[in-house]
Amino acid sequence: MTDAPAPPLIALVEMTSGIDPDANLRTMDRALGAAAAAGATMAFFPEMSVLLDRDRTRSAAHIGTEGDSSWVPALQAMAQARGLWIHSGSMPFLSDDGSRRINRSHVIAADGTVVAAYDKIHMFDVSLPSGESWSESSSYAGGESLVVVGTPIGMLGLSICYDLRFPELYRALVERGAEVIAIPAAFTVSTGEAHWHVLQRARAIENGCHVVAAAQAGTHADGRSTYGHSLAVGPWGEILGESTASGVAGDTYARLVLAPIDGAATARARQSIPIDRSRANRRLIL
Template identity: 70%
Template sequence: MEASPAPLAALVQMTSGIDPAVNLATIDHALADATARGAAMAFLPEMSLLLDRDRVRSAAHIAREADSPWPAALQDMARRHGLWLHTGSMPLLSDDGDRRVNRSHVIAADGSIRARYDKIHMFDVTLPSGENWTESAAYAGGGAIEVVDTPLGRLGLSICYDLRFPELYRALVDRGAELIAVPAAFTVSTGEAHWHLLLRARAIETGCHVVAAAQGGTHADGRATYGHSLAVDPWGTVLAEAAAGKGGGDRGYDLVLAPIAPDAVAGARQAIPLARSRAVRSIEI
C-alpha cells in the first residue's frame, strides 16, 4: 500500500504596497492558484495587506481588529478557496489603546479564526547600511506564545525579527510545535547576511519544519525587501525557495510549494534527540 503524499504548503511571496485593496486582490489570486495546485494551507508574508513606512499615510487604513475589514475579507477567501490560511501579518490598532500591533491570524478552511499572534520582538536597529528602523515607536510588542493545530501539523507562530531569538522557538517546541511560521519583510542587507542561515538553524535546533513566506522587491513606499521565501525541513534541507527580487512579475506574487512530510519531525528528533540530551547546569568560572 502506497503512503499518502505529504500535504503541501504554499508560500506566497509578495511585493505589498500602500493600497490594501490591491494587496487583497493579489492575495485572492494567489490563493486560487494555491488551491488549484493542491495546497492544504497557504502562507502569506509579513504586512501582506499593507506595507507602508509612512505612518501618517498608513493611519487611515489601520483600525482595531473588531473594526477592520481585513480579517473578514481573508476569512471569506479561505472559505471560498477551501484551504487553510496563515495571513502573514497585518497592522492593527491594539484593542486597549492607540498603539499598533503586528498581528498574524490562522484561518481554517471553514473561515474560522483558529489563532492570533502579535509579534513580540520589535525591530529597533541601525544597520551597517545606514538604515534605521524603530518599530517600537508605533508598535507594541505582543506577550503571548501561540501554537495551533493545522492540516500540516501543530504550528508555532512567529514574525520576522522574532527569528533572531531562539528561546522563543524552544518555547514553541515545548508547547508541541512541529512546524513554525516565520512571515517576514527582511531588508536586503540583513537577508543577504542572515536569512538562510537563521531559518535553517531554527529548523535544525527545533526539529521542526520552518515555513517563511517573505516580501520581495521594491515597494511603493520606497523600501526594498529580500524575498527568497523559504521552506526548510527538520534536517535543515531547503524544500522550496522563491526567486529573489521582483517578487511576482505580471501576477504580483510568486508561489512555491513545499511538501510537509508528517514523519520528518519524528525522524529528525530521533536521530538527534535534543530534548533528551538538553541539560542545564550551573557552571562556575
C-alpha cells in the same frame, strides 16, 4: 500493502505588498486560487501582507482596531471560497484602546474560522551598516503570548520576522508542541543577504521542526526594498522550496513556492539527534 499518503503540500506566497490594501487583497485572492489549483492544503503570506507602508501618517487612514477592520473577514471569505487554510502573514491593527499599533498574524481554517492569532513580540529597533534605521517600538506594542495551534500540517508555532533572532522563543514553542514554525517576514536586503538563510535553517535544525517563511520581495510603493527568498526548510535543515525572484516591483506581484510538510521527517530528525533528552540530562558547570 498500501502506499503511505502523500504529505500535505503548503504554498508560500511571496509578495511585493504596497500601500493600497484593496489591491493587496486582490493579489492575495489570486494567489490563493493558484495555491488551491496546485493542490495546497494551506497557504502562508508574508509579514504586512495587506498593507506595507512605512509612512505612518499615510497608513493611519487604513489602520483601525481588528473589530473595525474588514481585512480578517475578507480572508475568512477567501478561505471558505478556496477551501484552504490560511496563515495571514501579518497585518497592522490598532490596539483595542487605540493607543498603539500591533503587528498580528491570524490562522484561518478552510471553513473560515479564525483558530489563532499572534502579536509580534520582538520589535525591530536597529541602525544597520547600510544606513537604514528602523524603530518599530515608536509606533508598535510588542505581544506577550506564545501561540501554538493545530492545523492540517501539524502543530504550528507562530512568530513574525524579527522574532527569528531569538532562539529561546522557538524553544518555548517546541516545548508547547510545535512541529512547524511560521516566520512571515519583510527582511531588509542587507540583513537578508547576511543572515536570512542561516537563521531559518538554524531554527529548523536546533528544534527538529519544519520552518515556513513567506517573505516580502522587491521594491515597494513606500520606497523600501525587501530581500524575498521565501523558504520552506525541513527539520534536518534541508531547503524544501525557495523563491529566487529578484527585481520585482508593484503590489500586483505574487509568486508561489510549493513544499511538502512531512511529519515523519520531524520524528526522524528528533530521534536521530535527541536534543530534548540531552537537555534534560545535562549538568551545567557554573
